[in-house]
Amino acid sequence: xxxxxxxxxxxxxxxxxxxxxxxxxxxxxxxxxxxxxxxxxxxxxxxxxxxxxxxxxxxxxxxxxxxxxxxxxxxxxxxxxxxxxxxxxxxxxxxxxxxxxxxxxxxxxxxxxxxxxxxxxxxxxxxxxxxxxxxxxxxxxxxxxxxxxxxxxxxxxxxxxxxxxxxxxxxxxxxxxxxxxxxxxxxxxxxxxxxxxxxxxxxxxxxxxxxxxxxxxxxxxxxxxxxxxxxxxxxxxxxxxxxxxxxxxxxxxxxxxxxxxxxxxxxxxxxxxxxxxxxxxxxxxxxxxxxxxxxxxxxxxxxxxxxxxxxxxxxxxxxxxxxxxxxxxxxxxxxxxxxxxxxxxxxxxxxxxxxxxxxxxxxxxxxxxxxxxxxxxxxxxxxxxxxxxxxxxxxxxxxxxxxxxxxxxxxxxxxxxxxxxxxxxxxxxxxxxxxxxxxxxxxxxxxxxxxxxxxxxxxxxxxxxxxxxxxx
Numbered sequence: 001x002x003x004x005x006x007x008x009x010x011x012x013x014x015x016x017x018x019x020x021x022x023x024x025x026x027x028x029x030x031x032x033x034x035x036x037x038x039x040x041x042x043x044x045x046x047x048x049x050x051x052x053x054x055x056x057x058x059x060x061x062x063x064x065x066x067x068x069x070x071x072x073x074x075x076x077x078x079x080x081x082x083x084x085x086x087x088x089x090x091x092x093x094x095x096x097x098x099x100x101x102x103x104x105x106x107x108x109x110x111x112x113x114x115x116x117x118x119x120x121x122x123x124x125x126x127x128x129x130x131x132x133x134x135x136x137x138x139x140x141x142x143x144x145x146x147x148x149x150x151x152x153x154x155x156x157x158x159x160x161x162x163x164x165x166x167x168x169x170x171x172x173x174x175x176x177x178x179x180x181x182x183x184x185x186x187x188x189x190x191x192x193x194x195x196x197x198x199x200x201x202x203x204x205x206x207x208x209x210x211x212x213x214x215x216x217x218x219x220x221x222x223x224x225x226x227x228x229x230x231x232x233x234x235x236x237x238x239x240x241x242x243x244x245x246x247x248x249x250x251x252x253x254x255x256x257x258x259x260x261x262x263x264x265x266x267x268x269x270x271x272x273x274x275x276x277x278x279x280x281x282x283x284x285x286x287x288x289x290x291x292x293x294x295x296x297x298x299x300x301x302x303x304x305x306x307x308x309x310x311x312x313x314x315x316x317x318x319x320x321x322x323x324x325x326x327x328x329x330x331x332x333x334x335x336x337x338x339x340x341x342x343x344x345x346x347x348x349x350x351x352x353x354x355x356x357x358x359x360x361x362x363x364x365x366x367x368x369x370x371x372x373x374x375x376x377x378x379x380x381x382x383x384x385x386x387x388x389x390x391x392x393x394x395x396x397x398x399x400x401x402x403x404x405x406x407x408x409x410x411x412x413x414x415x416x417x418x419x420x421x422x423x424x425x426x427x428x429x430x431x432x433x434x435x436x437x438x439x440x441x442x443x444x445x446x447x448x449x450x451x452x453x454x455x456x457x458x459x460x461x462x463x464x465x466x467x468x469x470x471x472x
Contacts, residue, residue: 062097065090067453073354077102077384086388087368090379092455098358098377099370100384104405106368107385110359110378111409117359117378119412147291148299151283152417155199160421161428167194167204168432176436179469180443182462187433188315189308193217195425196304196311200265201272201279212264218257220308265300269293306414307422313352313459314426318342319433320449320463321350323442339430343423344402347386351406354383355456382406383458440467 063080080088086103101107110117171190175181193213194204202209269281273293276282280303284296291299321342322328328342359378364371372378386404407414434440443464450461 062089062091065092065100065455067093067455073383073451073455073458074387077381077387080384081389085369087370087372089370092379096377098379099367099372101368101378101380102384102388103368104385104388104391107356107380107382107405108409109367110380111356111405111412114411116362116365118362120358120360120377145289145299147284147287147289148303149415149417150287151280152415152421154278154283155280155417155421156278157420157424160195160199160424163198163204164191164195164425164428165432167191167198168429169436170204172433172436173472176470176472180464180466182464183319183433184312184316184460184463188319188429188463189217189312191429192308192311192315192425193220193304196307199280199421200268200300200304201277201281202268208264208268212261215257215261215264216304216308219254219261220305221254262297262301265297266293269296269300307418309457309459310352311422311425313457314343314346314422315429316460316463317346317350317352317458318426318430320442320460321346322430322434323440323465339427339434343426343430344404347402347404347406349387350458351383351386351404352457352459353406353408354381354454354458356380356382356408357412380405380408382408437467437470440465442466 061083063083065076080090080100081102086101086106088100088102090098090100092098101110168187168191171187175186181187190213193216194209197209197212197216198204202212269285270293272279272281273285276286281296281300284291284299285293318339322339325342356379359380361372361374361376361378363374366372367378382405386406407419443466446462446464452459452461
């Protein structure tokens with residue numbers, strides 16, 4: 001079931017990611033006045049320095065860091081390290097200058113110290129509650145809402161796995177007889193959406209479930225387009241103001257789908273308010289925080305937006321690894337390395353979320369040998385940190401621990417239950433596919449992976465495979 005287009009890559013050893021990096025620690029030296037409001041943000045009032053657009057590094061040598069570079073992200077990280085070390089000056093989309101943090105210790109430092117690096121001002125994401133990427137925090141930061149974490153803790157992992165297995169089986173049945181499938185569209189993305197909807201209390205196969213899945217899929221089909229503001233204006237009761245257009249018909253479709261999805265979730269919330277059940281929506285409504293129906297609706301939409309694409313990419317990236325790497329291929333058929341180890345290695349080497357939400361330096365400081373000025377944008381590179389050569393011992397293979405930074409760090413990291421639930425979804429999806437279609441191999445056209453062009457995420461556009469047809 002292997003394709004030899006890729007070669008096995010070494011993974012971090014079990015001790016290196018946890019070991020203190022003395023040289024990096026020495027670079028993490030802060031200086032300057034006591035912490036205060038961030039210039040150029042709410043509560044600040046300072047101005048941006050000369051030669052800077054959007055408050056970022058002023059020196060020459062900043063490298064454009066645009067979505068067109070997404071397919072070659074590992075190579076870009078290596079080039080930036082060679083030129084600048086563990087913190088590099090970059091220019092983001094729209095000409096915004098920022099510091100891209102590449103080192104493992106440096107990313108951990110930035111994400112773990114809000115008193116030095118404040119979360120950047122909120123900006124538009126796919127919809128309220130979804131992360132808009134570097135320099136744009138979510139409208140509702142789910143990671144700082146305790147009620148969301150408590151609601152996720154109420155999910156029974158065994159029942160979720162059983163539900164995901166049923167979803168996976170139905171999706172596989174739809175293409176098993178053809179002998180070919182495109183697994184990102186027909187399986188990974190569809191499963192992650194249906195699993196999220198299942199946690200909200202909608203059983204598989206119903207009209208309400210399928211309608212919500214269709215609308216969510218359309219609304220989230222892009223890579224973070226700011227559809228939320230237009231959708232809010234279009235919703236009955238919105239302010240009706242005109243705004244900037246999304247890209248053509250797809251943008252209009254996404255807005256219409258977002259409005260429909262929001263109305264569907266509002267109806268679900270109203271039903272659960274009257275008749276609670278064992279689901280996330282009911283847990284949010286019953287939480288002592290006392291959220292209104294509208295607040296719960298936004299939290300549910302935010303949860304789906306935050307979970308869908310990363311989980312689908314985790315599934316797709318793991319399936320690709322299992323289908324191309326000799327170490328894992330031998331295990332699937334005879335038992336060396338496990339699916340769980342493959343999932344973990346993907347989080348180290350091809351993590352779905354490449355960049356954390358941007359920060360702003362609260363004061364002048366030094367990071368990775370660079371002088372960071374108060375108000376500068378600082379973007380933690382999660383994917384770069386996980387592949388930092390400084391934590392990889394030579395010649396070692398296999399990821400022996402989960403000390404990666406794929407779920408962020410500090411107060412803004414992914415809330416504790418969420419990574420466990422994503423693991424249940426991804427593990428069940430991968431294991432079920434390999435059990436049902438054990439001779440799956442990559443199709444000829446998939447010899448070279450088609451990565452989505454994005455600097456924020458790492459996932460496949462498509463994953464075409466072939467297998468022996470199975471008549472159901």
